[in-house]
Amino acid sequence: MAMSVQSTEGKRALGSTSDENxxxxxxxxxxxxxxxxxxxxxxxxxxxxxxISTKKDEDFGKWYSEVCRCGDMLDYYDIKGCYILKPPAVKVWGILRAFFDAEIEKMGVEEYYFPLFVSPSCLEKEKDHIKGFSPEVAWVTRAGESELSIPIAVRPTSETVIYPYFSKWIRGHRDLPLKINQWVNVVRWEFSDPIPFIRSREFLWQEGHTAFATKTEADKEVFDILQIYSDIYEKLLAVPVIKGIKSENEKFAGGLYTATVEAFIPSSGRGIQAATSHSLGQNFAEIFGISFENKERKLEKKETKRSLVWQNSWGISTRSIGVMVMTHGDDKGxxxxxxxxxxxxxxxxxxxxxxxxxxxxxxxxxxxxxxxxxxxxxxxxxxxxxxxxxxxxxxxxxxxxxxxxxxxxxxxxxxxxxxxxxxxxxxxxxxxxxxxxxxxxxxxxxxxxxxxxxxGKDACTQKVENWDDFMEALSQKKLILAPWCDEVEVEKLVKERTKTETGAGAKTLCTPLEQPDLNEDTLCFASGKPAKKWSYWGRSY
The missing domain is CATH 3.40.50.800 (Anticodon-binding domain)
Structure with a gap:
């Protein structure tokens, strides 16, 4: 859009100035x-x-960067993948934070702050967890002119920072449930190209960490939190999302299962993980020794009176701001x-x-x-x-x-x-x-x-039941709902095959909580085996 500013008497469209020259x-x-x-x-x-010099439907990536910068949301920093958040972005984040804080306060969650740094011994205790994050972990190796005898990690997430202290604070059933939340920055040294708000090396988020005496209590909280995240997107940011469960390949490393809200960006034809609520089961509790004296076992006079806690973790980040910009922005900004x-x-x-x-x-x-x-x-x-x-x-x-x-x-x-x-x-x-x-x-x-x-999302959603229709929908940048046998190897093969045939792999985005009817004779679109569920597939950020 180009515009010359003139003095035009009597025309509201451009207005006028007192100095006509x-x-x-x-x-x-x-x-x-x-x-x-x-x-x-x-x-x-x-x-x-x-x-904005670029149209949204012609070069989405360039358009998005221009909108963020020209809209005064951020400025670029001299370290690639890091950004300066300007007042409008900080204000939006503050509004989301106030809404979320009010909701989790009703649930008895209290605010904490844990240090930024993680010792290698804590980070490496949970091998599956660190394996999932290892390519993204940034390490501090020197202070001033001196090399550190032991490198210190910068938190990519805080499970291994917090849980050693859960083991100290939880002794008996009266200490449960323990529910904490912190608003912090985290660092993930992404190897892929950074995208403002969507994928950056440092970003802001909240991370909740909770411990319960029973799996039933923990499971309930997973979905209570998921509903709050859904409300943030749909009620505040006006972005429709899908509530679902991540596949085994895509779940949180070291967790039992991951519940998610997924958004879809029609202009780019890509899904985006908008927020997640993880059931961690008892895996971290076993590794970090988080147990409690179980009054039920005591009453039953069982030999082992201690039980492991059931844990959750959940988070939403400043990625939410980018999803909002991508969804609603237009050629004017x-x-x-x-x-x-x-x-x-x-x-x-x-x-x-x-x-x-x-x-x-x-x-x-x-x-x-x-x-x-x-x-x-x-x-x-x-x-x-x-x-x-x-x-x-x-x-x-x-x-x-x-x-x-x-x-x-x-x-x-x-x-x-x-x-x-x-x-x-x-x-x-x-x-x-x-x-x-x-x-x-x-x-x-x-x-x-x-x-x-x-x-827009509904118009880009297509239901398919065979591989040919799947590939056609993928070429049209669709959000694809397809029957699946729920096998890990089949998902891997879909990702590899789509990458080979199109240059960009597709994967499961989530299995929606609201499942369409699945006939007994329905077959998996990719393997031809009996289908167990309907899942959303597509390319993603």
Missing amino acids: SVVLKSSSTPVRVNGQSSLQKEIKKETRLG LVFPPLVAPVQVVVIPVPFNGFDVNIIYEACEAVKSTLLAAGIRAKSDNRDTYACGWKYADWEQKGVPLRIEIGPRDLAKNQVRIVRRDNGAKADLPRGDLIEQVKDMLGKIQQSLFDAAKR
Whole structure:
């Protein structure tokens, strides 16, 4: 999108400035005022280019990077795969954190903080676990000029940091359940190409770790947490997800089973693991000696009165922000669902030559204050170095759900013009009932974004029952639901064969909790053996 900023008297679309012989340049991030001359107009028009240069459906990867950067979500750091999160991204993460904290507090989870570093002895205790993470573990090998006698790992996750202390803190049944959560950064030195928010070497997340006396209690929590994650995506981020179970190949290393919420990005044709809740069984409890005096065994006078605990771990990360951007963003930039938007409403003055601009600015400030008092995150844009049209494009690029415009005609009619970011619809609203109208419109935008995203996901979902249809659907970047025999070797063969034939392997994304009917004579799409379940397949991030 290219746009020249002009002085156009009486046109709301671009607005006007009080100085008719000036235009505004945006070079990098610094606005500069230049005296306008007709011979310079073409050069100036190029300099004032604003917007995303790549279309979402033409080069998704480049588009996504541009949207994150131009939307002011992040900046690139001088270490590949690391990013600076800017205020809008931090604000979204804070909103998600507040929602999640309130939910897990109801469940009796308490907040802790454990150190960043892991000793090799702890990290290597659980061989299956460390094997799953070993390519991603970063090690500190020296301090200053001195080599460390024993290298120290930077946490890729904290099971091996926390569980030695669970064994100290849990003695009897009265110490259970033990439920903790921490909000931290973790480091995973990915070898594949990093993607902002989606796959980075350092990222933010919460990780919950819990211990129970019985498997029944632990299993219940796995799915209670999964529902909260589903609510975060569907109710806050307006992103439809699938609740399911990971395959044996894809489950958490060292765990019993992994429950997941999976999202799908139609524009790239890839699934994405959105959040996970792991049942760890008693594996870590056995390795780290986490046991308790079992009152039931004591009452039954059994010789061994101690029992191993049943454990869970669960987490959601800043990857959720990237999923939101990928799902809702368009060719103009970010599109924020109102419930997580850092700024829900921006108020922009529309000056008119010959009219006192200060009166318009005062009206904008008054509207902003009214919105803020009603709990609506609002901001006014009184920058006098930019024309209205430039501001409109700038805030559209930043994804603000609603824009309010106020000009002389609006003041005369005691109204405002309101413009939706998601569909561009405009309406003139009386200022008297503005709060109710704005809240109603924000709610409609939230629902509209979810409905549009769900339609997009559903349109890209295809049910198949044989290999040829599977490969055809895969070539069309579909989310594929197929009958499967649930054999590990068959999944491996599917991944290898699709990689050989197409250059990019497909795998199971999850087995949905809501299973379609499976006839007894249904065969696995890949092996021809009797099918045991329906599972989602596709390429993934």
